[in-house]
Amino acid sequence: MAKGIVVYYSKSGNTKQMAELVAGAMNEEGLATECKSVDKVEAKDLLDYDAIVLGSPTYYGQMAGPLKELIDQMVSFHGKLDGKVGGAFSSAANIGGGNETTVMGMLEALLIAGLIIHGDPQGDHYGPVSIGRPDERVKKQCARRGRRIAQLTKKLFE
Numbered sequence: 001m002a003k004g005i006v007v008y009y010s011k012s013g014n015t016k017q018m019a020e021l022v023a024g025a026m027n028e029e030g031l032a033t034e035c036k037s038v039d040k041v042e043a044k045d046l047l048d049y050d051a052i053v054l055g056s057p058t059y060y061g062q063m064a065g066p067l068k069e070l071i072d073q074m075v076s077f078h079g080k081l082d083g084k085v086g087g088a089f090s091s092a093a094n095i096g097g098g099n100e101t102t103v104m105g106m107l108e109a110l111l112i113a114g115l116i117i118h119g120d121p122q123g124d125h126y127g128p129v130s131i132g133r134p135d136e137r138v139k140k141q142c143a144r145r146g147r148r149i150a151q152l153t154k155k156l157f158e
């Protein structure tokens, strides 16, 4: 059976809430998915999953340091994540505060590692973005993204 993981960094809980919503929807869609804080994950652990989703607060328009550290550790396994399904989401404080550049930064790294990224023509195009605490719109986007990632992963790996 295919498996997924959502890895997040969160200081004040907003990104964690998004992570739980994305992972919850992946599980509901039938893809066994774990949801872990980045401090509980090493790069080699990622080899075990078919779908890898990263979530970060927006820090100066970029991902937070702990997630970048995880990504940099992935170099030891370069090429081994090729063909897995990826995704990313971010929480910021302000509209125009850089949450989409943060999502894109994570997606760029996942693309370099060979992951497959499914865009969304109707929902948040690159990945769910939130301003502060997830509101109803964000909750729907997180659930939608989780479902779509699970559907694609199951199609490819089951």
Ligand SMILES: Cc1cc2nc3c(=O)[nH]c(=O)nc-3n(C[C@H](O)[C@H](O)[C@H](O)COP(=O)(O)O)c2cc1C
Residues within 6 Å of the ligand: 009, 010, 011, 012, 013, 014, 015, 016, 056, 057, 058, 059, 060, 061, 062, 091, 092, 093, 094, 095, 096, 097, 098, 099, 131, 132, 133
């Ligand atoms: C070091 C630092 C840098 C930040 N940079 C930005 C930023 O560039 N744009 C923005 O909108 N919010 C910025 N924020 C606010 C956080 O992205 C925002 O509060 C987010 O919801 C926190 O997520 P969390 O609750 O998961 O920790 C920054 C916060 C910190 C601590």
